[in-house]
Amino acid sequence: MYWETSGAPDGVPAVWLHGGPGSGLGAGGYRNRFDPAQNLVVGLDQRGCGRSRPLIVDDLGSLPGLTTQRLIADLEALREHLGIERWIVTGASWGSTLALAYAVAHPERVIGVVAFAVTTTSRDEVDWITEGVGRIFPKAWAAFEAASGRHPGERVVEAYARRLADPSEEAADDRARAADAWDAWESTHVSLDPAWQPGPLHEDSVQRAVFGTLVTHFWAHDAFLPGDEAILARTDRLAEVPVVLIHGRHDVSGPVITAWRLHQRLPHSELHVVESEGHGGPVAVELTREAAARLTAEAARNVRDIPDA
Structure with a gap:
């Protein structure tokens, strides 16, 4: 550490x-x-x-x-x-x-x-930031949800957490796609902040993957x-x-x-x-x-x- x-x-x-x-x-x-x-x-x-x-x-x-x-x-x-x-x-x-x-x-x-x-x-806070706030950004949330690949009954955050946690070599490309989609959603829901700047939340692909993996892991388990x-x-x-x-x-x-x-x-x-x-x-x-x-x-x-x- x-x-x-x-x-x-x-x-x-x-x-x-x-x-x-x-x-x-x-x-x-x-x-x-x-x-x-x-x-x-x-x-x-x-x-x-x-x-x-x-x-x-x-x-x-x-x-x-x-x-x-x-x-x-x-x-x-x-x-x-x-x-x-x-x-x-x-x-x-x-x-x-x-x-x-x-x-x-x-x-x-x-x-x-x-x-x-x-x-x-x-759980209430996580459901808001991953689903409820989609009422303010419906087009972006529809793309975020569609890209999640969630199974029936699976929460959006759980789907991203599952994909980003898959350690298999064949899942590497899918992990990258999930990290990119997660980053795009994070950049969207903060866009009403007066200090917001356009663009990806994380420019570096490794940092996008680290961030997405850890965020979804903790959020999917209510911290x-x-x-x-x-x-x-x-x-x-x-x-x-x-x-x-x-x-x-x-x-x-x-x-x-x-x-x-x-x-x-x-x-x-x-x-x-x-x-x-x-x-x-x-x-x-x-x-x-x-x-x-x-x-x-x-x-x-x-x-x-x-x-x-």
Whole structure:
């Protein structure tokens, strides 16, 4: 697993969780969400993507064991390796799901959660982004559905997940076609975002395959958080954890209702709805930076207030 640190070695730890699943850290712009003089900033490419190896497309046999619980265990292993007692957990889109799932599993290790483009990757959310939003883009969705090759009774996301997970050599061309069709749909449903730019979501064919494989795998399994394991069903675990939720009003791919439901179940949380943005943007980034700074300052004060032994 690839990971990196930056900022102040003795600063308040903060970990960034990227979206996707499968997007990776990218060029490192996530560091701008933190104060390098006050934070020890931790970033990682989640298992199977980015600079972590092997890429999931080179190790499809490992896909059945790749679950949210596995990613949470990776985070715990990294925290222990770095000697961090507690950290601020932040993430966007899928990263917000992972951040919240980690906090639910290990609230004692979390100073606070900052999540923007808030998702919990529930069945309802996945069905919306893969089928329901087709009511807004009917022509593109018809092509997306037709290209899925789904069997009777099979959800669209399940069909793409099945095809992208097929490790056989003879399925290589079909995997590429499925990855291309998935990428085209992703580019469509984000097109109402004020920050949208025309073109493929991923220019590189390997990245398209990595992204499509991991997204469909996690989405087809409700993030491996079914029923009473779902984030919304376990918000009592976050009763003592500061939570900041940031979401764009124009986020058609993930409507603000998810952030609202979380806020209703977490009365102590903050909810910021950015009226001018969609699935992220400069205002959301600035709100993330401000929230991380507040949590950092509070954590630093708490350390100073601990009496000497």
